[in-house]
Amino acid sequence: MPGEFFSGVACLIRGFGFWRRRPAVMMLGLVPAAIVFALMVAGLIALGFSLPALVDWLTPFDETWPDPWPTVISAATGAAILAMAIVLAAVTFTALTLAVGDPFYERIWRAAEQDSGGIVPESGAGFWRAVRSSLGLIGLGILTAFGVGLVGFVPVVGGLLAPSLGVVLSGRLLAVELSARAFDARGIPGPAQRTLRRGIRWRLLGFGVATQLLYLIPLGAVFTMPAAVAGSTFLARTALDVASASGRNGRTNSTTN
Template sequence: MRPALDQGEARPSAVKDLFTGVGYLLRGIGWTARNPAQWLFGLIPALIVLAAYAAGLVTLAFYLGDLAGWVTPFADGWSDAARAGTHVVAGIAIYGTAVFLAVLTFTAVTLLVGDPFYEAIAVRVEESQGGAPPDPDVPLAVQIGRAIKDALVLGLVAVLFGVVFFAAGFLPVVGQTVVPVVAALVSGYYLAGELTSIALERRGLLRKERFARLKANRALSVGFGAATFVVFLIPLGAVFAMPGAVAGATLLARERLADGPAVTGGHLGVAGPN
């Protein structure tokens, strides 16, 4: 009987951790609301990257009809209604996948472009909580190289998941209901990994160990990341919420992840990239 009780106890813990993760995003946004100068400072790199991504998505929308026809050659001989319906589904899947990839890679690219900006915000957050750890004794060139490598690895992971979700988007009903939810959870896990990297790297933790700690706190990480993902889907949400997301991730890393993997209840999430 005891194992069943343990499983029952794990579920409330997982739910609690999910909401606690959401709370870290709200705390981060609250911190930037109390420090508007830091919020404005953090908008600069996000606006730069947004302009590039917006141009890409607008271009994709312009050619979406042609792309939908290109990926569905099997429908060429169908009736006009069936072919048009297939193209609509394909177009939604293509654009949805593009948005998914944009949201997932936007954070990595923005953190890469705006590293000095968000490093400064993270330090301010840490100082407001009692003090920031010292700068890592790592040459700048090595730090930049690691950041680029991490961005490429996470970008590859995003593309692989994007292909899977694109294919799953063609499934009737499931593709329009279950798949978006799973995409948000998976995206949230990796967004949490990207956003907490600033505070954890400052503590000397590289990508593999960072994701080990996220995995040990899966529900907490997914709660924070999925909430961030949903906010980033709101028009301009990724820009305006980015400084707050960095602040919230810094609090999450400082309070729950920095001291090592303390396994919490929950079974959400997937393993991080090696």
């Protein structure tokens, strides 16, 4: 399991290697990422300034409670809101950036496909597929954020568990969405994509968690986004290779038996 997890991280590292091999193509990916990142930062700054007032508004019932319960409740509420913000910011940034920058990211995806060798699809899934997928990602992000927010109210451990869970769940959502381009370009339907991802579930998680953690670094999301698009292509090709190898092994075993 750890080896598979870090193999997913390695896919992202390989994506960063594209900054050296294909700098011109990767630079194109900075433009939409920087625009959406500025909007996300503005929203998070606004949330930061309004967080104390928001916590007070959500917890008026604890004013008459004895110490230390008002402090505990306020801390849990703040942690829950921050955990929700981590999830929503990550998925919204990725969804909007992929939709706005679809032509740029298709060029990165194609370069990564060519670098991987083998048959390269003639075209990507298209702009409107990117829009539909982005809206679906935001919807899943909202549901996930509420679930993570509820975890924040778990006594004692909620304040630490909620942000950690937010990183893991949002990372997986990112990995699923980013890897979908390579599958969609091959005309692979949703159920078959889920089957392919189950074959590399720990690599998928490693890739997603690493991407999410880099998103948390100042300006990290901007420079990570092009690398994540390239890296997710390698991840998807790994899933296809694993499925192909499993199929060959299955046929060999059937012939032997």
